[in-house]
Amino acid sequence: MSGAPQVNATSEDILAATLEILDDNKAEDVVQVNLRGKSSVCDSMVICSGRSSRQVSAISDKLVEELKHRLGVLSKIEGKDTGDWVLIDAGDVVVHVFRPEVREFYQLEKMWVPLSKGVAPTAQ
Numbered sequence: 001m002s003g004a005p006q007v008n009a010t011s012e013d014i015l016a017a018t019l020e021i022l023d024d025n026k027a028e029d030v031v032q033v034n035l036r037g038k039s040s041v042c043d044s045m046v047i048c049s050g051r052s053s054r055q056v057s058a059i060s061d062k063l064v065e066e067l068k069h070r071l072g073v074l075s076k077i078e079g080k081d082t083g084d085w086v087l088i089d090a091g092d093v094v095v096h097v098f099r100p101e102v103r104e105f106y107q108l109e110k111m112w113v114p115l116s117k118g119v120a121p122t123a124q
């Protein structure tokens with residue numbers, strides 16, 4: 001995906017671009033949780049890990065930059081300064097980028113499994 005930004009990107013466009021960008025930037029253990037019709041906050045949640053605080057911050061920066069460049073999506077970002085857990089709000093898609101230890105502690109996947117009827121890891 002490249003070229004001019006799309007106008008009115010759909011949640012499917014944002015999700016597809018997010019998964020591609022995370023894969024391109026070596027995010028680990030990427031999990032997608034479908035929340036369509038189950039949450040008024042977003043349609044999808046993506047959870048992934050970086051190996052270090054520096055990689056978590058870099059993955060987050062690149063995701064925000066690429067979503068803006070590719071789709072014209074302006075994202076809000078929280079937690080980048082510490083690099084332990086970064087939350088990226090891209091509208092219909094919310095992304096959590098964790099250091100592995102922090103991800104294990106919070107276990108967001110387990111919290112959302114009953115709503116999503118299973119969490120399917122994306123292909124790596």
